[in-house]
Amino acid sequence: MIGKHMLMIPGPTPVPERVxxxxxxxxxxxxxxxxxxxxxxxxxxxxxxxxxxxxxHILAASGTGAMEAGIINFLSPGDRVLCGCNGKFGDRWAEVCEAYGLSVERITAEWGKPLDTEQFRAKLEADTDKTIKAVILTHSETSTGVLNDLETINKHVKAHGALIIVDAVTSLGAVNLPVDELGLDVVASGSQKGYMLPPGLGLVVVSPKAWTAYETAKLPRYYFDLGKYRKATAKNSSPFTPPVNLVLGLQAALQMMREEGLENIFARHQRLTQATRAAVKALGLATFAPDECASTAVTAVAPTTVEAEQIRSTMKKRFDIALAGGQDHLKGKIFRIGHLGFVGDRDILTGISALEATLIELGGDSAQSGAGVEAAAKALNRH
Amino acid sequence: MIGKHMLMIPGPTPVPERVxxxxxxxxxxxxxxxxxxxxxxxxxxxxxxxxxxxxxHILAASGTGAMEAGIINFLSPGDRVLCGCNGKFGDRWAEVCEAYGLSVERITAEWGKPLDTEQFRAKLEADTDKTIKAVILTHSETSTGVLNDLETINKHVKAHGALIIVDAVTSLGAVNLPVDELGLDVVASGSQKGYMLPPGLGLVVVSPKAWTAYETAKLPRYYFDLGKYRKATAKNSSPFTPPVNLVLGLQAALQMMREEGLENIFARHQRLTQATRAAVKALGLATFAPDECASTAVTAVAPTTVEAEQIRSTMKKRFDIALAGGQDHLKGKIFRIGHLGFVGDRDILTGISALEATLIELGGDSAQSGAGVEAAAKALNRH
Structure with missing residues (x-):
């Protein structure tokens, strides 16, 4: 049968018919x-x-374009920045900074572990001359399923005074992220995630403090010059031709999100995450990220007795479900289940039952028939 | 009546149902x-x-993003470039170059007139030290309806050896542009024009000679680093998440274009252009660009006895047809009729008959009833 494909990757995520x-x-x-x-x-x-x-501000760009805009508009060549690196996307922002001649210091953690907030505190407190101009980090690390402790890191940044630039690509719309309350300076995201849209739009919000930094920032930019977007957005316009049809989709998706309500959206993502993790564990598979820093967008799974890629290909072949693989050195070591955006309880039960069937078929791990669905059902009930 | 809107602007252009x-x-x-x-x-x-x-290469970006990528990947700070400026878009590429610290020399012509190829020849011939690294120009100037003489300018550039970087945003798919035969180094375009797609995709093609320049080009870039696209495209992939649904649309649009055939597409645009221009003149309105350099994408019209904006608003209010206005200092002085992409003979008759009715209603210019449609019909017949 064709035409019955199911996306369970962390982007593109499923898109509602209305959108x-x-x-x-x-x-x-x-x-x-x-x-x-x-x-x-x-x-x-x-x-x-x-x-x-x-x-x-709405950019015709992927999430990477939005993050690049979020970095280059507020900094000058040689500026010192701290980059949190504990996955593919954290690494990418350090690369962007280096491409633009910034002086980058990476604060690294093993992939699958959260960033150590104390390292940020120490670096920032030691910087009494205030040479650190910005701290850049990924909130939800899509490559590993780790949610970094943005709140604590942000407190240290606030005590220092640097800008905080956040990749919220898979956290926005999946976990509470009160931009003004936290005083985040730049928050970038992409349409194919919590927004329930296809890819193609990058979104960026900028604090008044970052706009002040913009005035003296010297990195070159034109298409990504957010000052042009600022002027245009204020007049409900855009500096360059916007992706009109994707914006029509965004209009519909945001209407749906308002109908559901922010609290409900966050609770749903929390519920789906708990159910997915409980089920994966009940099936004898290991979750890659610890519970206390679990992303609400994606769960990375590290199977032991069955190959990750074998699970992925069986899920695809037998049940037409797309799971994501591992990236870079995690290729073949993990697979990733997306539960972000237009995903409901039934989708998790579907995915888990197919995963259970896959493990039974492959005969690996300690899969106990019914254990995954039972654990998911109970977790969905509890939350 | 609502829902019966007709686009006759030079982008976004009409999109086929199949797309x-x-x-x-x-x-x-x-x-x-x-x-x-x-x-x-x-x-x-x-x-x-x-x-x-x-x-x-396919970028998630507007045409401006594609052109920026086409410029910054092949040049270094301080590099001397010639920019052809005879409209809003030519001016924009000079601004992009300046934003990146290039040494820009503008070769200007009055808006509505073509670039003077002799000025390019003179500048290039005088540059015996070969300090000019690139010549940047807009093929079809969307803001004025002028088609610049790319072939002649290209000959002078070839004799010199600089790169030639071409904005083909409203020429690609509307007029013959044999990239390899002409030896164009960079050609950038956008989806919402001849491609019959909504906006959101930028497209760039790069010559082997430009790829050599890429190796030593020092302007900073990451999202727009075409080297990343080159590697990915070769593997039928993309460096960043592509706008999947727009690419699905592009697939359908390109299939339609192949079914029609390149020669037929170019002949159709030529026919629509001739019919539009004949009709506009028969209605006593002046075409803004001379016949010998008429863009096949858009015809700019300079009315004399009736206000351009009055014509536009009446066309919109009475017949739900969108025409484009003038840009920058041409605001209110001209209006522009798009005949690019998914536009057929019937659309031109429709647009012209509505323009004729509008002029009758407004009582201005020397509109003779029936003259516009008659002239369009005859021109459609001839070509």
């Missing part, structure tokens, strides 16, 4: 009053989602 | 074999469209 149909509308001119009205609504709802009074 | 429905499909994982197959087909068809043996 797909909104995207299938004929485009309208992006300089028309009708488009301005749509953008006004979208901006308002993005502010609600980010829990901020600041405008959220 | 809209392809975009409304549920996304698939961008690291799956299924996606690689789609990308392989798309790359093959993009090469056909560009008449090149080189891979064409």
């Amino acid at each position: 797909l149909l909104a995207m299938a509308k004929h485009p309208i001119g992006h300089r028309s009053p009708e488009y301005s009205e749509i953008q006004a609504e979208v901006t308002e709802n993005l502010k609600w989602l980010h829990q901020t009074e600041q405008d959220v | 809209l429905l392809a975009m409304a499909k549920h996304p698939i994982g961008h690291r799956s074999p299924e996606y690689s197959e789609i990308q392989a087909e798309v790359t093959e068809n993009l090469k056909w469209l560009h008449q090149t043996e080189q891979d064409v």
Whole structure:
């Protein structure tokens, strides 16, 4: 049977029919009053989602483009920055900084472990000359399923005074992230994650403090010059042609998110995460990230007696479910289950029952028939 | 009546139902074999469209992002470049170059006039030390409806040896642009134009000579680092998450273009252009760009006795047709009729008959009833 594919990867995530149909509308001119009205609504709802009074800017770019914009608009060549690196994406932001000639210090942790907040504290406290201009970190590390302790690191950054630039690509819309309350300076995200949209939009919000840094920041930029977006967004416009149909989809997705409510969205992601983790453990598989720093977007699983890639290919072949593999040195060592965005309780039961069937078929690990679904069901009940 | 809007702007252009429905499909994982197959087909068809043996790279970006990538990957700070500036977009590429610290010399022409090829020749011939590293120009200037004489300028560039970087945003797919035959080094375009797609994709093709320049080019880049795209495209992959649904749309659009055939596509755009221009003149309105350098994407019209903005608003209010206004200092002085992409003979008759009715309603210019449609019909017949 074809056409019955199920996405359980951490992006692109499933897209609701309402959003797909909104995207299938004929485009309208992006300089028309009708488009301005749509953008006004979208901006308002993005502010609600980010829990901020600041405008959220929409870029035609992937999440990486949005993060690059979030870095290069506020820094100058040679500026000293701290980068939290405990996965593929943390590493990537350090690479972006190096590509632009920043002086990068990596605070690393083993992949699968959270960043050590004390290392940030020590580095920042030692910097009495305030040479550190920004701290850059990934909130939810998609490559490992680790949720870094943004709140504690942010406290240390606030005590120091540097900017804090956050990759919230798989945390925004999956876990509470009150941008203004935390005083985050730059928060970047991408459409194909919690937004329940296909990829193609990058989103960035900027604090007043970061806008002050923008005034003197000297790294070159044009397409990613957020000052151009700031001016345009204030007039419900865009500096360059926006991806009109993706914005129509975003309008529909944000309406759905408002209908569900922020608290419900966060509780749902928490519930799906707990159910997935309980089930994986009941099936005798190890979760890769510890419980206390579990991402609510993605669970990485490290099977022992069965090959990760064998599980992935059987899930695909037998049940047409896409799971993500490991990245870089984790290739073949883990697989990743996405439970982010347009994912409900039934989807977790579906995924877990297929995983259980897969393990039975492959005969590996200590899979006990029924154990995964039972554990998931109980966890879904509890939360 | 609502829902019967008609786009006659030079982007976003109309999108075929087949493309809209392809975009409304549920996304698939961008690291799956299924996606690689789609990308392989798309790359093959993009090469056909560009008449090149080189891979064409797909960026999640607007046309401006694609042009920025086309500039910054091949140059170093302080490099001397010539920019052809005879409209909003030519001016923009000079601004991009300045934002990156290049040494820019503008070769300007009045908006509405073509670039003077002799000025390029003179500058290039005088540069015996070969300090000019690149010549950057806009093929079809969307802001004025001028098609610059790329072939002649390219000859002078070839005689000199600099790179030639071309904004083909509204020329690709609307006029013959044999990239390899002309030996163009970088050609950038955007999805919402001749491609018959909504905005959101930037496309760039790079010559072997430009790839050599890439090796020593020092301008900073990461998201727009075309070397990353080069490696990925060769493996039918992408360095960052691609806009999956727009690529599904691109697949459908390119299939439609292949079914129509390149020669037919170019002939159609030529026919629509001639019909539009004949009709506009018959209605007593002046075409802004001379016939000998008419863009096949857009016709700019300079009305005399009726206000351009009044014509636009009446076309919108009475017939729900969107025309584009003038940009920057041409605001209010011209309006622009797009005839690019998914536009057929009937659309031109529709647009012209509505323009005729609008002029009758507004009572201005020397509109003679029936003259516009008659002239368009005759021109459509002739070509």
